[in-house]
Amino acid sequence: MIRPQLIAVLAAVLAIAACAPASFDTAAEEAKLSQRDADWSTVSLEGKDIEKIVSYWSDDARLLQPGLPPIDGKVAIRTFVTESLKIPGFKIHWMSEKPVLSPDGKMGYLLSAVETTAPGANGALETTHGRSVTVWRRDGDGVWRCAVDISNDAPAT
Numbered sequence: 001m002i003r004p005q006l007i008a009v010l011a012a013v014l015a016i017a018a019c020a021p022a023s024f025d026t027a028a029e030e031a032k033l034s035q036r037d038a039d040w041s042t043v044s045l046e047g048k049d050i051e052k053i054v055s056y057w058s059d060d061a062r063l064l065q066p067g068l069p070p071i072d073g074k075v076a077i078r079t080f081v082t083e084s085l086k087i088p089g090f091k092i093h094w095m096s097e098k099p100v101l102s103p104d105g106k107m108g109y110l111l112s113a114v115e116t117t118a119p120g121a122n123g124a125l126e127t128t129h130g131r132s133v134t135v136w137r138r139d140g141d142g143v144w145r146c147a148v149d150i151s152n153d154a155p156a157t
Helices: 004-019 026-046 050-054 073-086
Strands: 057-064 091-096 107-119 125-138 144-153
Touching: 026 050, 026 091, 026 107, 026 125, 026 144, 050 073, 057 073, 107 144
Parallel strands: 057 144
Antiparallel strands: 091 107, 107 125, 125 144
C-alpha cells in the first residue's frame, strides 16, 4: 500500500520540477524547428534531392502512412521516398502549426495540413488533403530530426 505521505512528497517534487525554468531558449528552439520543418516541406515539394529529403528523418525514424505497414529506419524510408518520387506527377507539401516542445527542449511535435498530388483511379492527377503529426528529436548535434511521421486523410468536406 502506498502511504499518503509518499504520494504528497512525489506530488511536490513533480510540481517543483514542472515550475523549474527551461534550460533552453524556448522561442529560439521553436523557431529552429518551424524553419527546419518548412525547409523540409520545400525540398520535398521540389522532389529532386532524395538524400536531402531523407536527411530530415532520424536514423531510427518510423513512418506510418495510411494503408501501409510501418516504414522503419532511413534505409526503408529512402526506398519509400525514391519510389514515391518515381510516380508521374507526384508532389507533396505541408504547412505546420506552431511546434509544441517538451519541458526539456529535446523533443517536440508539429501538426500539419498536407497536400499530396498523384494519379487517381482514372489516371488523372488528383490532389488529396491529409493531416499529419511529426515527432521531432533534437539530437546531440543540436539538429532537429523527425523520429515519427504519422499521416492520415483529412475528413471529407
